[in-house]
Amino acid sequence: MGLFDIFKKKSQNSSSGSTQEFPPNNPEMQTVCLFFENEPLLDKATILSELKARFTNVETVDDDLSDSPLVFFFPDYLVPLQEGAVPAQGAIITMDQQLQLDRFTTAFRQSWHWDNAEKIMAACKYEINLTDLMSRSLPPMARLAYFQKFVSAVVKATNPQVVYFRNSDKLLDPSDFLKTCDIAQNDFLHAALNVRLFSVANGSEKELLMDTLGLHAFGLTDFECRFTDYDPSDIAKVLQNLAYYIFETGDTIRSNTTVEGIGKNPIWKTQFANAKVEPERLVVEIIPR
Incomplete structure (x- = not known):
């Protein structure tokens, strides 16, 4: 750093x-990477429970394949299209490739807020990616609000060691991230x-x-x-x-x-x-x- x-x-x-x-x-697509020391358990029921604690309405499909991304739909965040409005979505993708720390050189250099970021990342072996879908035309505040609620639900359900916001090139301690998602903190751009x-x-x-x-x-x-x-x-x-x-x-x-x-x-x-x-x-x- x-x-x-x-x-x-x-x-x-x-x-x-x-x-x-x-x-x-x-x-651009919002992408957040979660990193784990041990292989994470993606339990759909647990994730859905956390999502329902944050969203009034959330939907998913019942026939998810084991090798397909988990996708959730948020009808309270409708995105207008020529063919009609569609709900904003969030996807969870399991990454198979080996974690390469040199991807995060610039993030390590700017981790003023978290001194142990590089040390904790070095112990991680597993990665899942979270992305937003069908939401680029939403107003920025609504787009960030729903996606951060989605991310916080998955973080709570999977307990990663590191949260990484790709578009801001920022590494975060998961507990710190969850605190900033609290509306009372009014620090919605922290991540x-x-x-x-x-x-x-x-x-x-x-x-x-x-x-x-x-x-x-x-x-x-x-x-x-x-x-x-x-x-x-x-x-x-x-x-x-x-x-x-x-x-x-x-x-x-x-x-x-x-x-x-x-x-x-x-x-x-x-x-x-x-x-x-x-x-x-x-x-x-x-x-x-």
């Missing part, structure tokens, strides 16, 4: 603010949003870059900020506040406008940019004064 340098292929900033130069992010910190290889001394990762999977813009004279924890709060704002309100942060920052000159400028750190996506660059 720690800072690492950014190596840019070319300058990706633009001050024109033209949206034509920066295609919007397209919603789906990662705030990352990097040193800048070709920048001035002590120059840092912080970004968010995960909003792009809902068709929203992530944020990034390059800075030197601020505490990283303060910049993190600025980016998190912006992330929660656009996720809750559906509003957008436009290029060539201003947002509330911190310090003596708290009115900071914005501009659209291609993300300086992978994955490729549209971000709003926040420019401190």
